Structure formats: structure tokens, C-alpha cells
Amino acid sequence: MNITTYNRRKAAGKCVYCGSVEPEPGRVSCKSCxxxxxxxxxxDDEFRKRLxxxxxKKYHDRKVSGICTVCGKASAEHGGLKCxxxxxxISAYMKNYNSKNNICK
Numbered sequence: 001m002n003i004t005t006y007n008r009r010k011a012a013g014k015c016v017y018c019g020s021v022e023p024e025p026g027r028v029s030c031k032s033c034x035x036x037x038x039x040x041x042x043x044d045d046e047f048r049k050r051l052x053x054x055x056x057k058k059y060h061d062r063k064v065s066g067i068c069t070v071c072g073k074a075s076a077e078h079g080g081l082k083c084x085x086x087x088x089x090i091s092a093y094m095k096n097y098n099s100k101n102n103i104c105k
Contacts (some may be wrong), residue, residue, distance in 0.1 A: 016028045016029060063076075
């Protein structure tokens with residue numbers, strides 16, 4: 001969510017996350033969004049299991065379809081898992097990371 005959406009929803013008196021209902025008194029989010037965003041919710045084993053299953057299914061579906069498993073927009077390159085743009089971004093990130101942390105190959 002960007003700051004414009006946040007401010008627009010807050011000014012309208014709506015929950016800044018879902019934008020559909022009024023927030024709890026003295027807060028910027030509704031009860032449902034507050035629970036979802038709480039640490040207790042994210043550390044719930046059932047939630048983490050469902051989230052892991054969701055990401056695994058998304059990855060598998062993209063792989064089978066032959067599209068980039070990272071961005072899901074472009075087709076994967078030559079039977080690989082990533083498109084050229086994502087491959088280049090990840091490569092540049094790893095070079096920068098390795099040089100900052102003095103990791104040699």
C-alpha cells in the first residue's frame with residue numbers, strides 16, 4: 001500500500017488496510033485487519049502452513065506454465081525458472097551482497 005492510499009482511507013474514516021469498514025475507536029485499522037497484522041496471527045502454525053501451501057502452489061503453477069517463478073509476468077528463459085529481467089536483478093543483487101559481506105566464490 002502506498003502513502004496516498006493510506007492517507008485517503010484515513011481521511012475518509014475507513015480502515016487503512018482494507019478500506020471497507022470503519023476502524024476501531026482510536027485506531028487506523030478495523031478489528032479484522034488488526035488481528036491479521038498482529039504478531040500472534042503471523043506466528044500461528046495453521047496460518048503459516050496455509051501461507052506456505054499457497055506459495056508452493058503458486059510457484060508450481062508458474063513453473064508448469066513456463067512463466068517466471070519470481071515475477072509471474074514474463075516467460076521463463078530457455079526452460080529455466082526465471083525471466084531474463086529477474087535473472088539480471090538477482091545476479092546484480094547477489095554480486096552487491098557478496099561484495100558487501102566479503103563473500104568469495
